[in-house]
Amino acid sequence: MxxxxxxxxxxxxxxxxxxxxxxxxxxxxxxxxxxxxxxxxxxxxxxxxxxxxxxxxxxxxxxxxxxxxxxxxxxxxxxxxxxxxxxxxxxxxxxxxxxxxxxxxxxxxxxxxxxxxxxxxxxxxxxxxxxxxxxxxxxxxxxxxxxxxxxxxxxxxxxxxxxxxxxxxxxxxxxLTGCDTIYIKFEGVSGHGSSPQLAKDTIHPACMFVTDIQGIVTKNVAPQEPVVVSVGRINAGTKANIISKYAEIDMSMRYFDPAARKVVHDAIIRHANAIADAYEIEVSVDIEESTLSxxxxxxxxxxxxxxxxxxxxxxxxxxxxxxxxxxxxxxxxxxxxxxxxxxxxxxxxxxxxxxxxxxxxxxxxxxxxxxxxxxxxxxxxxxxxxxx
CATH class of the missing domain: 3.40.630.10 (Zn peptidases)
Structure with missing residues (x-):
């Protein structure tokens, strides 16, 4: 041949x-x-x-x-x-x-x-x-x-x-890994930077979420199971003295085992809701499947x-x-x-x-x-x- x-x-x-x-x-x-x-x-x-x-x-x-x-x-x-x-x-x-x-x-x-x-x-x-x-x-x-x-x-x-x-x-x-793109959107209440108590900031909770999610990979997934969760985009705020009503986070996730994928998906939703609840704001989580492993x-x-x-x-x-x-x-x-x-x-x-x-x-x-x-x-x- x-x-x-x-x-x-x-x-x-x-x-x-x-x-x-x-x-x-x-x-x-x-x-x-x-x-x-x-x-x-x-x-x-x-x-x-x-x-x-x-x-x-x-x-x-x-x-x-x-x-x-x-x-x-x-x-x-x-x-x-x-x-x-x-x-x-x-x-x-x-x-x-x-x-x-x-x-x-x-x-x-x-x-x-x-x-x-x-x-x-x-x-x-x-x-x-x-x-x-x-x-x-x-x-x-x-x-x-x-x-x-x-x-x-x-x-x-x-x-x-x-x-x-x-x-x-x-x-x-x-x-080859499967790939998902995950969109997180926090919604709070805008206000003046001098009176944060009258608003519901979303930037601080969003930052908390970004630093928190790596714990999902290390604590919820077996160490022998490769999973990568990367934050590629954060968008929030319009001006230094305005409390941001919205904060958006775009993430990419790679995985092999579909079971591990579900664990991470569930944990991302759970952590996002917990942080939103702690700061008295709303959150939506949209998981978009790109391709399977x-x-x-x-x-x-x-x-x-x-x-x-x-x-x-x-x-x-x-x-x-x-x-x-x-x-x-x-x-x-x-x-x-x-x-x-x-x-x-x-x-x-x-x-x-x-x-x-x-x-x-x-x-x-x-x-x-x-x-x-x-x-x-x-x-x-x-x-x-x-x-x-």
């Missing part, structure tokens, strides 16, 4: 560079979608456009069997590119700084390979080219459109500069590890700690078992060392043949497996 990927490497690189030069923000990937659909039509696949800019393509094999999803994201970020490459972004202030351009190019490469192997496909390969990963909206749109109906397993990957090109990280358990299925991990040995060779699977980052791939995992892997693209000589979302982010394009082969080989391995 790696040889097949290498035989179309020029195609994969060309497509990726076209994506890179023409990045588009979440849910606005119209030109990206048009290019993807044009390429898929050449392969004779069943194509359906869904959501704003997402695309589902179906490849039906020669024999009936299971259905496997291969997914790639395709949105860019609002970042001014500072990398030194010949195909820099032509869209000012927008950059493929997370490698989604490579993910989509590799999936197109896999579709190209597999479309020529229909006689060896026992079942259906479903390709998701997904919009809006960065704002956690795209997976929901594909699911709402019926993309996950009758799916038995799903697979996705992300490139990282924490491993050299040709290496991967494939392991079970929780791999992602947990790899052990059976699919074993298949992916065997796939890795075929594509990368033995000894190329590197273990690493779970990331506290989040991904909406987790929503697909609510409908079918799945596995999400990391692929290395670190190359010091090429300057491929920057972590995603950096203005100098740069991949080692050599890694894309490995990613393309992993996509295609996993699909065959899963469909040929005896699971289900």
């Amino acid at each position: 790696l040889d097949k990927a290498k035989s179309i490497e020029d195609y994969i690189v060309k497509v990726r560079r076209t994506f890179h030069e023409n990045p588009e923000l979440s849910n606005q990937e119209y030109d990206t979608q048009r290019l993807i659909v044009d390429e898929l039509e050449k392969l004779g696949l069943e194509i359906e456009t869904v959501g704003n800019t997402s695309t589902i393509a179906r490849l039906i094999g020669s024999k009936k069997g299971k259905t496997v999803v291969l997914r790639a994201d395709m949105d860019a970020l609002p970042i001014i590119e500072e990398s030194e490459i010949d195909f820099k972004s032509k869209n000012d202030g927008v950059m493929h700084a997370c490698g989604h351009d490579a993910h989509s190019a590799m999936l197109l490469g896999a579709a190209k390979i597999l479309s020529g192997m229909r006689d060896k496909i026992n079942g259906e390969v479903r390709f998701f080219f997904q919009e809006g990963e960065e704002n956690f909206s795209g997976a929901k749109k594909i699911i709402e459109a019926g993309g996950m109906e009758n799916v038995d397993g799903c697979f996705a990957m992300h490139g990282l500069p924490t491993m050299e090109t040709g290496f991967a990280n494939i392991e079970g358990g929780y791999r 992602l947990k790899n299925d052990d059976d699919l991990v074993r298949i992916a590890q065997k796939t890795s040995e075929k594509v990368l060779g033995k000894g190329k699977n590197i273990l690493m700690k779970p990331l506290m980052a989040s991904e909406d791939m987790s929503y697909y995992f609510q409908h079918a078992k799945g596995v999400y892997i990391n692929m290395g693209f670190k190359n010091d000589e090429k300057g491929s060392v920057y972590f995603p979302h950096h203005e100098k982010f740069k991949i080692d394009e050599d890694y894309m043949v490995y990613g393309t082969a992993m996509f295609a080989q996993f699909a065959l391995d899963f469909l040929d497996s005896e699971l289900y």
